[in-house]
Amino acid sequence: xxxxxxxxxxxxxLLLFQFAGVLLKAGTHSQLPGPVIGMALLALWLYFRxxxxxxxxxxxxxxxxxxxxxxxxxxxxxxxxxxxxxxxxWLPLTVGLAGSTLIALSATAWVMSSLQGRRSKQGAx
Amino acid sequence: xxTAFNLLQQLCSGTPVFPLALTIGTYLLxxxxxxxxxxxxxxxxLISILLIAVTLxxxxxxxxxxxxxxxxxxxxxxxxxxxxxxxxxxAMEHIRRALWxxxxxxxxxxxxxxxxxxxxxxxxxxxxxxxxxxxPKSLTTPIALDIAQNIGAIPSxxxxxxxxxxxxxxxxxxxxxxWIQVKDPSAIGLAxxxxxxxxxxxxxxxxxxxxxxxxxxAIGLNGLITACLAPFFAxxxxxx
Numbered sequence: 001x002x003x004x005x006x007x008x009x010x011x012x013x014l015l016l017f018q019f020a021g022v023l024l025k026a027g028t029h030s031q032l033p034g035p036v037i038g039m040a041l042l043a044l045w046l047y048f049r050x051x052x053x054x055x056x057x058x059x060x061x062x063x064x065x066x067x068x069x070x071x072x073x074x075x076x077x078x079x080x081x082x083x084x085x086x087x088x089x090w091l092p093l094t095v096g097l098a099g100s101t102l103i104a105l106s107a108t109a110w111v112m113s114s115l116q117g118r119r120s121k122q123g124a125x
Numbered sequence: 126x127x128t129a130f131n132l133l134q135q136l137c138s139g140t141p142v143f144p145l146a147l148t149i150g151t152y153l154l155x156x157x158x159x160x161x162x163x164x165x166x167x168x169x170x171l172i173s174i175l176l177i178a179v180t181l182x183x184x185x186x187x188x189x190x191x192x193x194x195x196x197x198x199x200x201x202x203x204x205x206x207x208x209x210x211x212x213x214x215x216a217m218e219h220i221r222r223a224l225w226x227x228x229x230x231x232x233x234x235x236x237x238x239x240x241x242x243x244x245x246x247x248x249x250x251x252x253x254x255x256x257x258x259x260x261p262k263s264l265t266t267p268i269a270l271d272i273a274q275n276i277g278a279i280p281s282x283x284x285x286x287x288x289x290x291x292x293x294x295x296x297x298x299x300x301x302x303x304w305i306q307v308k309d310p311s312a313i314g315l316a317x318x319x320x321x322x323x324x325x326x327x328x329x330x331x332x333x334x335x336x337x338x339x340x341x342x343a344i345g346l347n348g349l350i351t352a353c354l355a356p357f358f359a360x361x362x363x364x365x
Binding site: 011014015017018021031032033034035036038039040042043046047050057058060061062064065068069070071072073074075076077078079080081082085086089091092093095096097098099100101102103104105106107108109110111112113115116117 | 144148149151152168169170173174177178181182188191192195196198199201202203204205206207208209210211212213214217223225226227229230231233234235237238239241242243245246247248249250251252255256259262263265266267268270271272275279280281282284285286287288289290293294297298301302304305307308309311312313315316317319320321323324343345348349352353356
């Protein structure tokens with residue numbers, strides 16, 4: 001029973017931060033999605049209170065993230081409405097998806113590794 | 126026969142029971158198939174989407190009816206996005222040690238992903254809506270869906286593209302980092318999380334602890350960076 005209460009408290013924390021994000025978005029006319037602002041707020045909150053235990057929210061969060069895949073199935077099924085679009089535009093979609101994914105992958109890895117490499121060399125001198 | 130069929134249809138659209146059971150059931154089936162085959166394309170999300178679409182077609186249930194019932198799961202994407210703060214904060218020590226290289230690398234990944242995705246679709250004759258759907262596709266799906274609505278892309282297409290991008294990263298990352306001669310595990314993790322979000326990162330999680338930490342950071346921070354940049358890029362690219 002205690003554990004259920006703990007999980008509810010954790011879930012409530014996530015909901016409150018999401019709500020804070022939505023409020024902040026409305027108040028500032030931000031282009032950022034409310035839950036993304038909520039994520040940033042929760043990260044700051046956890047970081048500045050890192051000496052405290054956050055076990056309740058951590059457990060619920062990790063549970064949710066483990067089934068994240070399941071949560072985007074309902075939106076993904078919507079693709080059945082756009083089947084004609086897929087059929088008529090498979091070429092640009094395939095080229096765009098494969099090309100941009102491989103380019104972004106290489107760019108990130110290359111920039112990170114060359115900047116890190118330079119820094120560790122400077123550190124060695 | 127037709128009355129039995131009609132009854133089934135009515136039962137399916139009256140309550141969220143059928144959509145929820147169908148979604149969770151096909152997802153578990155997909156997860157079992159993935160465990161058996163260990164084949165990256167056997168992604169539980171992809172299998173589940175496919176099976177549900179086939180079932181809905183066969184029973185003549187419109188997507189809107191299904192979504193009405195499955196909304197309970199869809200709603201949880203909001204709290205799940207907020208939950209991404211947890212892996213972000215637990216990797217904070219790594220973030221502080223490599224802050225600038227990491228931010229610049231994330232920026233490079235975010236911008237190249239958006240610009241090349243948009244440009245390649247347009248060059249191959251795709252419409253503007255399709256090209257816009259490329260902007261959020263490397264993000265974790267809950268954030269990608271939010272941005273899709275913001276910039277006028279097609280959310281369901283973005284959801285599927287995001288999963289496919291993750292699968293592509295998972296199957297190609299070892300070869301790609303070999304070609305560009307990157308051996309730094311933090312760079313590999315960061316790249317996997319930036320280009321392929323959760324599905325892509327899952328492949329590097331057990332390779333090196335640094336890869337796992339930076340992949341987690343990349344999922345959250347790239348979501349934040351791209352969420353900030355995408356509306357401006359969308360407005361700017363529309364003039365092309």
